Amino acid sequence: MSIMNSLRPGGRHGLSSRETRDPIGLAVAAVNRLAQSDLIDRVGLRKQTEQVVYSTTRNGFRVATAAGRQFARAGRRTAGARPASAESRGVFDLTPTEDEGMLVDVVRELAAEVLRPAASEADEACAAPAEVLAAAQEVGLPGLGVPEELGGIMEERSAMAGTLVAEALAQGDMGLAVAALAPGAVATAIGLWGTEAQQQTYLPAFTGSDVPAAALTIAEPTVLFDPFVLATTALRDGDGFVLDGVKSAVVRGADAELFVVAAMLDGTPALFLVESGTDGLAVEADPSMGVRAAGLARLHLTGVRLGADALLGDTDGTAYAECVRLSRLAWCALAVGTGQAVLDYVKDYVNEREAFGEPISHRQSVAFMVADIAIEVQAMRLLTWKAASRATRGQDFAREVALARQLCTEKGMRIGLDGVQLLGGHGFVKEHPVERWYRDLRAVGVMEGVVIV
Incomplete structure (x- = not known):
């Protein structure tokens, strides 16, 4: 059954009045717009454009990071929010809820009809086609971990929904799934651990029509890498921080406009928000054996100066440990x-x-x-x-x-x-x-x- 047919009135995914008001129901309804567009028809039929990561894969030189957008520091008037935890049903039951099941059905069809046909060329080019990323955005994946109060689609925290979506996308292709989920990972991190000012500054971009490329970067190019013993450092400098180090496996690193960077602060790992326009950043290709469609890159940080408001979460490692898990x-x-x-x-x-x-x-x-x-x-x-x-x-x-x-x-x-x-x-x-x-x-x-x- 195609995405188009599954959303026709009377079909098994036809939306009732309750479902159209439900946050996940809204995400499902968004696929109707996707199905009516020509994105699906174009995937696999048009030669994808070379991207910066592909060029650096060929040539191996280091380039500056993408010139990122100016995130609105004034933010919105909406107060910050943390996603609430779901209530226990009192029994050991892993059956997805009705809304989760609906969402997974749509994502599974997206994986079969959009990701799977584009996977081979994307793997060879080390880049995700724009059509695939646009399709994921149409479904609302970047806002999956954003609280409803801040423009997302979730009433409560749902790691279960995110897990089901990741599993369904990977049935199409793991590399493209990672590329599609990367911006949502950054939005989820800000929703979970960001201050009110950070949420107001960055989250609106992830719930709008022009979602920025963004990357969470923890890994480093070291042997036997331990995420709790990082070589990247964050030194206090007045009211701010100075970051130095190299991060690897950065998804769509050449295109990313916002990074969440892990670094050691006072002997404890912590997370920092770094915009791509910040001085001291450079990126080079980091092609790997697998997950090539994610456009992996290395991020070089040399004397990157950040303000005190760049720290994401706490300084005792609690938020960082949860991020790793x-x-x-x-x-x-x-x-x-x-x-x-x-x-x-x-x-x-x-x-x-x-x-x-x-x-x-x-x-x-x-x-x-x-x-x-x-x-x-x-x-x-x-x-x-x-x-x-x-x-x-x-x-x-x-x-x-x-x-x-x-x-x-x-x-x-x-x-x-x-x-x-x-x-x-x-x-x-x-x-x-x-x-x-x-x-x-x-x-x-x-x-x-x-x-x-």
Whole structure:
């Protein structure tokens, strides 16, 4: 069923009067505008324009960051707000709510009809097509973590909704999913930990029609990177700070207009808001083995001076620790979605591919391998959803997200490897997407930051 048909009156996603007033219902309704546009028709049919990250990938030189917009310091008159935690239903039930289910249906169709066809070229170009990013914006993904009082679409905090969306997008392509979710990660961070002035200054840009490229950057190009022991430093300088260091795996770094940068402050990791027009910033390409469509770059900070209002959250590391956990939860969701894509693809392949006069799925070794993938995907999903459910209710989820990350890291790589193995020689060529999913799944255990839910 296409997105267009699913939103027609009387269809299974036809919006009732209650749903059109509901924040998530509004996000679903936004897809109607997307379906009526020509974005979907253009994806995959038009050669995408070279972007700065692609140029630097080819040439390897360092360039200045994008000239960012002037964020309105006066802000809005709307008071700041924190998203409220969801109430517990009193039972262990991970079933998505009706609204979450509606949202996921729409995002899953977006992934199938927009992300999947564009994934191969985006991976080769190391850049997400503008059409894909515009489609994600039309659905309202950047505002998913923004409180309704500040123009977002959520009445209460919903790490569960963010997890479900990340999983659904990754079934299309992990790299494009990361590129589409990156601005929303910055908006979510500001919504969770920003001061009233920071929310009024930056959040309106993420709920409007022209959402800025933005990136959360924690990772650094060091061996055995530990997110709680950073080489990037923030030194106090009068009433402000001076940042120095290098950050890696910065999503759409050459285009980003706002960064949330992790740095050590007085021996404790902290988060800082850095606009791209700030002196001392430079960016260069950081192409990787996987997640290439996200347009990864390195951000160089040399004597970057920030005001006291640039600090995001506290100085005791509490907000930063939660940021790391929410990021790891997001990567688990991406692993589940990509693992599901591998399962769906190889299941059809082994049933259709014949050898010695019968489908290769009739071989026990093949059937057992597919069954193992199915079991592992479901186990990954269960642990990830449990951690997301606790985060949504404001409960401690450190243990749950640690277990989920360990399982998704280990089994995610195994699923990618088995997927390539099941396709034999076809698993090694780019004609089939499994080799790209294998490369993407290897990122789950090494990527820190980038996206949060």
